[in-house]
Amino acid sequence: MTSSLRPHAAVVETRLDDLADQLDAGIVAVDGPSGAGKSTVADQLVERLRDRGTGVTLVRTDDFATWDNPVAWWPELEADILHSFVRRRDYRYRPRVWHDGVATPGPAVWVEWQPLLIIEGVSSARRRIAERLTHALWLDGGTAEERLERAVARDGETSREHLQQWQEFERGWFAVDRTRERCVVLDRP
16 A cells, blocks of 8 residues: 555645645645544645745644544634734634643743644534635545554554544544535545
8 A cells, every 4th residue: 555655645745835836825724534644745845835935833723623523623723823814913822732631721821923824633524613724735545544543543542432433423524514526636645
């Protein structure tokens, strides 16, 4: 499987370069199921943008989501980040901190306003924000089993059951929201 991903990785690299050349302001979402490679792509895009001198901030939906609240936290992101971003003001939010499998709001993080905001994570390109996005990217990231194994490798074996439940939730979420249909689909790098 790895060898079949390598040619696609070159295509993703080229598409990210092209996208970075086009972006200087707005909101970009990087969405797709857990373990699909969203964080990697978002990090690569941010690096390219900063190399070009573009002011960019990356916010991850993992800073808000919890096992028992996968997507209903969106009003918090709207209030803490998006409202200030569109008014060109610095903003403050409280990313979740995990202790013994329980997430609680952590200390406030102050973010200096930049003209480009990238939101990375499950539900970042949701219908509620679709019209405000400059670009919406989607990663499939292989089969559900492959994505699960990557997520378990990232989060630890003790998270497997939660991740399986999360996958079930996100399948339903994406089917109802029809997120992928509004996005540019990228292959996993």
